[in-house]
Amino acid sequence: MMPEIERDYNGQTENEKTTSVGKIIFCYFLAFILLAATIYGMTVPLARFLTWVANISGIERLKDSDITEIHVISFVAIVFLTYKLVRLIGDYWRSTGDPIGTSGLSFPNPFYDPEFTKGPLLLQRRYKEVSTKLLLTQKLLQRSQEHTRKLKETLKSMEDKLRVSIRHNDNANRLLRSFNFLFKNKNDDLTNQMLRYILDECITVLEKDQSDKSISLFKVHDDELKIIESVRINAESIAKRTFKKGVGFAGYIWEEGKPSIVNVIDNSDKRFNDQGMPATPIGSNSGSVMPSV
Numbered sequence: 001m002m003p004e005i006e007r008d009y010n011g012q013t014e015n016e017k018t019t020s021v022g023k024i025i026f027c028y029f030l031a032f033i034l035l036a037a038t039i040y041g042m043t044v045p046l047a048r049f050l051t052w053v054a055n056i057s058g059i060e061r062l063k064d065s066d067i068t069e070i071h072v073i074s075f076v077a078i079v080f081l082t083y084k085l086v087r088l089i090g091d092y093w094r095s096t097g098d099p100i101g102t103s104g105l106s107f108p109n110p111f112y113d114p115e116f117t118k119g120p121l122l123l124q125r126r127y128k129e130v131s132t133k134l135l136l137t138q139k140l141l142q143r144s145q146e147h148t149r150k151l152k153e154t155l156k157s158m159e160d161k162l163r164v165s166i167r168h169n170d171n172a173n174r175l176l177r178s179f180n181f182l183f184k185n186k187n188d189d190l191t192n193q194m195l196r197y198i199l200d201e202c203i204t205v206l207e208k209d210q211s212d213k214s215i216s217l218f219k220v221h222d223d224e225l226k227i228i229e230s231v232r233i234n235a236e237s238i239a240k241r242t243f244k245k246g247v248g249f250a251g252y253i254w255e256e257g258k259p260s261i262v263n264v265i266d267n268s269d270k271r272f273n274d275q276g277m278p279a280t281p282i283g284s285n286s287g288s289v290m291p292s293v
Contacts, residue, residue, distance in 0.1 A: 043069040171201040195229040203231055225250050
């Protein structure tokens with residue numbers, strides 16, 4: 001895969017270093033010196049040769065002629081300038097459909113060629129346009145990739161939530177089937193078995209560290225909450241711990257009448273204070289309680 005190269009609106013890459021002005025001046029100065037030396041080296045023998053040809057030609061007007069290097073350079077410069085101007089005008093006629101002529105006289109342009117491309121200046125302009133479009137395309141591609149990444153993350157999150165919801169639905173269906181079976185067969189221990197089944201299913205909602213979590217169901221007895229079923233709570237706590245309304249986390253939920261989830265328990269939170277109650281505290285890292293209906 002080719003590495004991505006970002007270019008600015010002048011077609012330069014971000015990693016390219018800008019050439020100093022002094023280096024640019026020296027570059028053209030050196031080119032001028034080499035060109036002058038080349039021209040001098042070519043025109044001196046050429047001027048001498050032309051002078052010799054003129055003297056032996058027998059033409060009166062050319063006898064005793066002294067053709068110098070300046071004459072040769074001037075002639076070549078005029079020819080070259082004429083050629084460039086002719087090409088410039090011809091290219092303009094071929095590249096545009098504008099009428100041919102001056103301000104006083106004009107006629108239709110029969111030389112227009114829509115497939116004709118002018119010289120390097122046009123190519124440079126088109127190169128800059130293409131470079132600009134490339135830069136914009138790369139920026140749009142980056143935004144598209146970032147948007148795609150966010151969409152994937154959103155879809156992944158929705159997929160996880162949907163998977164959990166489907167699992168909860170399956171758990172609820174399993175509980176209903178269990179209840180129907182036990183009720184149909186008139187099981188004597190229906191209530192206790194269903195409570196255990198419910199607790200077993202409830203603890204499956206914990207996606208992480210399931211082996212380090214406990215869960216319990218409470219029942220109001222003599223204006224206190226007592227544990228009637230539990231998972232991973234020791235027998236002493238089940239037998240001895242009770243909660244009055246507003247006391248402890250379970251008592252707090254009983255008083256408020258609203259469910260609550262605490263992901264990280266703060267030791268200063270009075271709802272989780274032992275308050276001198278016997279046995280092991282219930283809830284050490286996180287807790288959630290839902291009031292019964």
